[in-house]
Amino acid sequence: MKKLLYIGNNLSHGNPTTIIQLSLALKTENVEVLVYSNKKNIFFRLLDMCWGIIKNYNASYILIDTYSTANFYYTFITSQIARLLHIKYIPILHGGNLPNRLKNSTLLSKMIFKNSYINVSPSKYLYHEFSKSGYDTIYIPNAISMRLYPFTLRSVFTPKLLWVRAFDEIYNPKMAVEVLFELKKKYKNAALCMVGPDKDGSLQEVIDLAKTKSVADSIEYTGLLSKQEWIKKSKNYSFFINTTNFDNMPVSIIEAMALGLPVISTNVGGMPYLIEDGVTGKLVAKNNVLQMVNTIESIIENSSLGIEITKNAKQQVTHFDEAIVKKMWLNLLK
Structure with a gap:
């Protein structure tokens, strides 16, 4: 059985989010999925994410929900911990303003997206923008039932x-x-x-x-x-x-x-x-x-x-x- 870590905001507010839907779908296929984090406080949420990675250093992959605003730094920190522990990580690109982040945070973007196993874009828009910027990216859309x-x-x-x-x-x-x-x-x-x-x-x-x-x-x-x-x-x-x-x-x-x-x-x-x-x-x-x-x-x-x-x-x-x-x-x- 593969072990998979999914890093993102697991605060559903009553509705199943992408992180929950994808986790449940993969669990039905004999994949162990551990999700971090459901902590409301942003500082404790980050700590929980980091500890989750360290504790599960034997994971096969880490999926990281990636946005363009403050949560971008969650991706940066968790992806670099994954690099130190030699765990393959996959940013999932959600933020509509990520193309501007690529321009405004060039060094951090390269450290995240050049060293990932692959970058996954749920939209053809971000697939196009990331591919144009030289980042290996594939398109897998968000799912609905x-x-x-x-x-x-x-x-x-x-x-x-x-x-x-x-x-x-x-x-x-x-x-x-x-x-x-x-x-x-x-x-x-x-x-x-x-x-x-x-x-x-x-x-x-x-x-x-x-x-x-x-x-x-x-x-x-x-x-x-x-x-x-x-x-x-x-x-x-x-x-x-x-x-x-x-x-x-x-x-x-x-x-x-x-x-x-x-x-x-x-x-x-x-x-x-x-x-x-x-x-x-x-x-x-x-x-x-x-x-x-x-x-x-x-x-x-x-x-x-x-x-x-x-x-x-x-x-x-x-x-x-x-x-x-x-x-x-x-x-x-x-």
């Missing part, structure tokens, strides 16, 4: 918008309120549901903006929902909007495609690698409220466009099914 996402083919599209993300400035949640405000000029029944926890205080800014724009009564804030809860809620909506300023390959967009919601997203980071504009979704310029509004209106007024997009998107996301992705991981680790 397709059986959990019942596809609904909508024949009529209404101005009912679903937004699923943490309230964080980089995800530009206020743009969703602006889109709703513009839609209500033409569609009085327009509504917005915003699902996700408050991360940096942006929720209050969104609430204040909604009051200023007089659309507060048309917005529902659910807080964090379980996967099952927001999937159930999605049946009441016609569009999934993604307003982010930076992105990689959010699983929520894959999930929305699987559910039959047409995705309207800002054209940033990995989005054009996930969404083919006009084929599997629609892309608009970053922070361009009117372009997003016009795109939504075009589908409301021409339902055949929305039907075609959702059918194409459903076909595309079948490739993200966990059975297929698990095989890709097993071929890498065998």
Whole structure:
């Protein structure tokens, strides 16, 4: 039996994260997977990660969830301990802003990514960026269990918008309120549901903006929902909007495609690698409220466009099914 360490944030907040899903999938294939860490305090979490590596120096591989912000230094420290102990490590590239990290932290990036066994990118965007920078990288997408996402083919599209993300400035949640405000000029029944926890205080800014724009009564804030809860809620909506300023390959967009919601997203980071504009979704310029509004209106007024997009998107996301992705991981680790 192979022993595998998985280093990352194991704080699930009630929903299975990538670290949990992949660990469970590999455990079914006679692989021992030890996960670090579930410590809430960031200092103790780092200590737990480091001790986990030292304690399990006989591990076959270490998988390290890698992001572009402060957690980047978790990757640096744990990867260098793995090097000292001669353990093969595999960074899993998640952060949409990692290409900038490669430029701004050149030495640290080389120490991490040049010495890894291989770098794994769940998005074709980061695969392209890392390969271009000379780092050995392969593409293995994030997985979802397709059986959990019942596809609904909508024949009529209404101005009912679903937004699923943490309230964080980089995800530009206020743009969703602006889109709703513009839609209500033409569609009085327009509504917005915003699902996700408050991360940096942006929720209050969104609430204040909604009051200023007089659309507060048309917005529902659910807080964090379980996967099952927001999937159930999605049946009441016609569009999934993604307003982010930076992105990689959010699983929520894959999930929305699987559910039959047409995705309207800002054209940033990995989005054009996930969404083919006009084929599997629609892309608009970053922070361009009117372009997003016009795109939504075009589908409301021409339902055949929305039907075609959702059918194409459903076909595309079948490739993200966990059975297929698990095989890709097993071929890498065998």
